[in-house]
Amino acid sequence: MATPSFTISLLAEPGGVLRVCLAGEFDMSVGDALTGTLVEAAHRPGISRVIVDLAHTRLIDSHAIAGLVSGYEAATRAGRGFTVVNGRGLVQKVLDITGLSEVLCAPPPGH
Template sequence: MGRFEARTDEEAGQVRVTLAGECDLAVRDQLHTVLDAAVRTSPLVVVDLGAVEFLDSSGVHGLIVAHHEARARGGRVTVVNPTGAVASVLDITGVSELLGPPAPRRAAGE
């Protein structure tokens, strides 16, 4: 069984959830618990995937469930810093587009 770590930090106007290791079926419940608590705490949850080495369908499912829970509360979940195979999984599944940062707003006249 691979290692998994989750750290939550409350910042101004958001909660940052930093994940590390492997997000798979073995940690599905732990991932859900961490993300659910974050969504209940703040309207903006930023999930940092920079140290995630493996992400399977259970991890993707956990992110999507958190997204739906946040939306139901009027909030948002975004993912940042995915790399390598993790970034590929998010791109292939469309999750990177769904949970990517919002497009920058343009000033009037641009």
């Protein structure tokens, strides 16, 4: 049995923040799971902001990008914040090349 190449963890933080921690590799095989998790997080009761933490993410492809965009759109429609943090190396480069770092990686308002 193969070990999954990714994990998605949810951590509720003070102030209505839900931190979604992504670890491992996010490609087409997990795009739907990522999209579903981020859209659900954006609609979770009591949440005002979703923070997607990429500190332990080694790879994202176009399917992961689509998941991030879906999560952002769902949060925006729900009147909630959505920010991507801690992208490093190749992961941050993908966000930069696609232009999404300017939208998704912006600091939260007031910071």
